[in-house]
Amino acid sequence: MKVVSAVFLALISVQSFAKTVEDVRIDGLVQMPSSRAFDVIGFDKNESYNSDKVYQAINSLFNTGYFSDIDVYEENNILVFEVAERPSIGNLTIEGNELIKTEDLERGLKLSGLEIGEIYKPETLNQIVQELQRQYYALGRYSAKVDIAVKDMPRNRTGIVIKIDEGDTAKIVHINIVGNKDFDEETLTKDFESKETGSWNPFSSADEYAKGKIEGDINTLKSFYLDNGYLDFNVVSSQVSLSADKRDVYIVINVEEGKPYNINNVTLSGSLPIAEDRVWKQISQKKGDVFSRSEVTKIIEGISTELGDDGYLFTNVNVIPEKLDDHTVNLSYQIAPGPKVYVRRITFSGNSETQDEVLRREMTQFEGALATHSKIQSSKRRIERLGFFGNVDLRTRPVAGTSDQVDLDVVVQEQASxxxxxxxxxxxxxxxxxxxxxxxxxxxxxxxxxxxxxxxxxxxxxxxxxxxxxxxxxxxxxxxxxxxxxxxxxxxxxxxxxxxxxxxxxxxxxxxxxxxxxxxxxxxxxxxxxxxxxxxxxxxxxxxxxxxxxxxxxxxxxxxxxxxxxxxxxxxxxxxxxxxxxxxxxxxxxxxxxxxxxxxxxxxxxxxxxxxxxxxxxxxxxxxxxxxxxxxxxxxxxxxxxxxxxxxxxxxxxxxxxxxxxxxxxxxxxxxxxxxxxxxxxxxxxxxxxxxxxxxxxxxxxxxxxxxxxxxxxxxxxxxxxxxxxxxxxxxxxxxxxxxxxxxxxxxxxxxxxxxxxxxxxxxxxxxxxx
The missing domain is CATH 2.40.160.50 (membrane protein fhac: a member of the omp85/tpsb transporter family)
Known part of the structure; x- marks a missing residue:
């Protein structure tokens, strides 16, 4: 006599003792191998069991994701697990997408378990719809719609059709910066990648909203203020508002400008293995100048290059700003040169046609010699001038077990010559x-x-x-x-x-x-x-x-x-x-x-x-x-x-x-x-x-x-x-x-x-x- 699992478990629970059956059988398996199913339930014939163990077996079977229903009953002293398997995905079609490539969508669906041959799990569909809409929203397609149709197929399979209506890109109607006092809005937004909708330009998409583009513009705004000495500048918030038809975007950026800082003093600290005047030649900012982050970045690169030309390839240069009450700042450049570095070996890759000798004879940086920044860059430039390669990349790789040796990897991408x-x-x-x-x-x-x-x-x-x-x-x-x-x-x-x-x-x-x-x-x-x-x-x-x-x-x-x-x-x-x-x-x-x-x-x-x-x-x-x-x-x-x-x-x-x-x-x-x-x-x-x-x-x-x-x-x-x-x-x-x-x-x-x-x-x- 067949009894649903819940009732069966209740009865043996009342009896409060373990039972022994002659055999265990699993009915209804189509896709899952029986050997795996028996491994999942965890017990075999002539084995005693109780309600806890049966419940655990049912739970383990459900956790595999293969089954939509499981019944357990005893028949002629045989414990029977009767299962109903979920259908597998027999066909997966994506329609209507142009902005996002089909292969990119399929790659994302595969990570979510939605792939031909996989088990169909209805609970994942809502997550997929939400994720696809999130991607289109990030691209400014707020009117995008995603519908999923599920159709039954023979042999316990399911066909899934994902229909995408990408909609139109929302246009930026207005960009408003609030809180600015020292600079007008035109000055602050002139380098923005995002632009307000203006005269028609068939080759420009600047007025199309995209989340990533706005985030980049906010970083541009921060860089502008930091390059003009506003060390206390802060973006308080940014809001994006949509019109009722989701076609117009209004952007508001709230800022706190603060006051500009001038340089009070510049000092050097750390170890200087080269003449100090060579380092000072790289420092263009002096006392009284307005602080500029971009200029500080150039100075750090210049100091690193200067030391790199003497073999200190892994020089670490940091700047520590100390803000003073009178809106001035002390800059301390801390230099940690590390040991001199030598090139152990130079290797070439990507040159399937070009002989290594052709590349090696353009190298001004040699094996066994002191590694210098200028010679590495000169080598890169000489290889680029050959015109045989679309891309040339020189990478230094520390040699394991040493602190003063590197291998130089020359990676090229050949083009038609x-x-x-x-x-x-x-x-x-x-x-x-x-x-x-x-x-x-x-x-x-x-x-x-x-x-x-x-x-x-x-x-x-x-x-x-x-x-x-x-x-x-x-x-x-x-x-x-x-x-x-x-x-x-x-x-x-x-x-x-x-x-x-x-x-x-x-x-x-x-x-x-x-x-x-x-x-x-x-x-x-x-x-x-x-x-x-x-x-x-x-x-x-x-x-x-x-x-x-x-x-x-x-x-x-x-x-x-x-x-x-x-x-x-x-x-x-x-x-x-x-x-x-x-x-x-x-x-x-x-x-x-x-x-x-x-x-x-x-x-x-x-x-x-x-x-x-x-x-x-x-x-x-x-x-x-x-x-x-x-x-x-x-x-x-x-x-x-x-x-x-x-x-x-x-x-x-x-x-x-x-x-x-x-x-x-x-x-x-x-x-x-x-x-x-x-x-x-x-x-x-x-x-x-x-x-x-x-x-x-x-x-x-x-x-x-x-x-x-x-x-x-x-x-x-x-x-x-x-x-x-x-x-x-x-x-x-x-x-x-x-x-x-x-x-x-x-x-x-x-x-x-x-x-x-x-x-x-x-x-x-x-x-x-x-x-």
Whole structure:
């Protein structure tokens, strides 16, 4: 006869003595193995039991979470546990989420026990709903709703569907600071990440409420006051109020300003293993200055770096402020240098392609040497300049059992350093582009550069192969080789009517002058052949008549470069400058000289590598000497187009050529022996872009032109000398994407001072070509 467990337990409790059964049976098990169930209840056949022991067994079974009901009864001297198992989760679906990724939600649900194959526990659903809504509230989605639907499935399973309505982000209508007396609200909130709803901006989410963003703004407020000497400043409270429809947010921050403190005295204490004046040089705050926490932080970093350069890598510097009654403060910098530290071993990780030797030869911090802060940072910078790695991190790790040794772990994240591509593209300036190229800046992981390129446009065919070894010797002397062939047909473009074939080879050697500077020497042998078209310009005919149409030249070059760029293909910090002198030696058919200067500089505006300011400039000057009166016309500089002054046609600026009276051609850009171009760019992130290492957007201002110091007699469209009034300017927006196949670049530019006869282009782009 079956009796519910509660009644059964009551009866044996009244009898007040233990009973013995021949066997124990558990009915209803589907998911839990019977062996585990018997382990849980804790007793077996022919074992005596009483009400306490049965109650304990039932409780243990319930605690496993597998069962929704348990009955116990005795049948034919057999103790029977009849159980009803809870269903398992057979299907779990999440719908409607966009703001929070599905994998992130699934990870959180798994931690709560909600996963396919797990036992379904209804009591956890309310907790999950509350937790999901809490996450959306923290993101400012106060109208978010979470509903959970449970459906029965065959074989004692349950399907769960979590439906999420993320709602709209609540907008910040007003930020009010209460209690401020010495600073107005505009000053206090100007650096806030949160902004009040104002003019519409599709790229800004500053007016969207988020709890984490407000907490960061409160810390910004605290830093502002502490940087202005308000040591007693306190945020009393902060309140967030919602409108009835949960779409508008009102924020109130209550503060107590206190009074600003000036510095009364600055002292040093602790052990000073270096000259005291070196430490004092790092202390910029003096008596009478207003206290500033950010300045104190810089001083601590400066002292630590100063001692770190003498091997005291783990120097501990603390500042103890002593507030006085007259709102002044004494600052005591306590210095605990610890022992000098030496580097036992340097290890490299993350460089699956790049050989360890390539990294090790950039290290200025050596094994067995005194560990110094400046050499460790210099090593990091040198590795970053290689351009092979997206991220470089140098970590010091104390050696167990010693107090004066560390291991230096160099952790890198490799990025693409080359490409193999076949491309079909189109450029407004060059027409159809067919190209094949192999370029590897880290060939076989050796750090050497190998490239082969073959391209063809409507006007040119260009083939080249080059190889450069930056460590031809262990001292950093580089050696490079280049072979090239180029043919140009200008009959159908905006330059003029002639063909030019060039073939040559060159070798160069580079010598390091300093950590960032290099001096290079090169020699190139080149043959150039000019074939005049049906109606060439007077300038071209004049040069060919005086110098011939075939030239064998020997060109010597001297290049000085100084580069400290970081960030690979799209730099984010640093500078580069290159000055070049090329001389066609008298042993060849032409004698000319070309001087070039290229320079660029990046400024990181907020330390995030996203907001950058860039200045770029290029200067060039060429002239003939000896038997060559002028710079060869095919060596002239040109300006205009995507490569220089955007918004103007490619190679369309500068002096114009001339034609005979009977010619049907109109004047076109002649080029010049003097080049002046410059660019200023504000680089900023687009909110919908995640990979800013391969995508870049910038507002730009371009300016420049080409000039000549020699015009052919009778050419009225050519003026000699530099005229600043002839500089052309443009503003616009550029967007660049380094795709896995080929670079893609768009430019939208508006000329600011175009003149009659200038060719202008509002939209310019390149696809499948370099830029």
């Amino acid at each position: 080359g490409s193999i591509q076949a491309s079909i593209g189109y450029s407004q300036e060059d027409g159809t582009v067919l190209g094949f190229g192999i370029s590897k800046r880290n060939f076989l992981g050796t750090g050497n550069k190998l490239s082969f390129n073959a391209s063809r446009t409507n006007q040119t065919q260009d083939y080249s192969i080059s190889y450069d070894n930056p460590y031809f010797t262990v001292d950093g002397v580089s050696r490079g080789f280049q072979i090239f062939y180029k043919t140009s047909d200008h009959a159908d473009d905006d330059v003029e009517d002639y063909d030019l074939d060039e073939i040559g080879a060159g070798v160069s050697y580079g010598y390091p002058i300093s950590d960032t500077q290099r001096l290079s020497f090169g020699m190139t042998i080149k043959e150039s052949t000019v074939k005049l078209g049906y109606d060439p310009s007077n300038e071209t005919k004049d040069y060919v008549n005086s110098q011939g149409d075939n030239y064998d030249d020997v060109i010597a070059s001297l290049t000085w470069s100084d580069s400290d760029l970081v960030g690979g293909v799209l730099p984010t910090d640093g500078y580069s400058t290159k000055a070049t002198l090329e001389v066609a030696l008298p042993v060849g058919d032409q004698q000319y000289v070309k001087l070039g200067l290229n320079s660029q500089r990046y400024w990181n505006l907020n330390g995030s590598d996203l907001w950058l300011f860039r200045l770029k400039g290029r200067l060039g000057y060429g002239m003939g000497y000896g038997d060559t009166e002028n710079l060869p016309f095919f060596e002239n500089y040109f300006a205009g187009g995507s490569y220089s002054v955007r918004g103007y046609g490619s190679s369309s600026l500068g002096p114009k050529n001339s034609y005979d009276a009977g010619s049907t051609n109109s004047s076109s850009a002649l080029g010049g022996n003097i080049l002046m171009t410059g660019t200023a760019e504000l680089i900023f992130p687009l909110p919908m872009v995640e990979d800013h290492k391969s995508v870049r957007t910038a507002l730009f201002l371009d300016g420049g032109n080409v000039f000549t110091d020699t015009c052919l007699a009778g050419n009225s469209e050519c003026n000699e000398g530099i005229d600043p009034a002839e500089l052309r300017y443009s503003v616009g927006l550029s967007w660049t994407w380094i795709t896995p196949i080929a670079p893609l670049s768009f430019n939208f530019a508006r000329p600011l001072n175009s003149r009659s006869g200038d060719k202008t282009d509002f939209f310019q782009f390149q696809l499948g070509t370099t830029f």
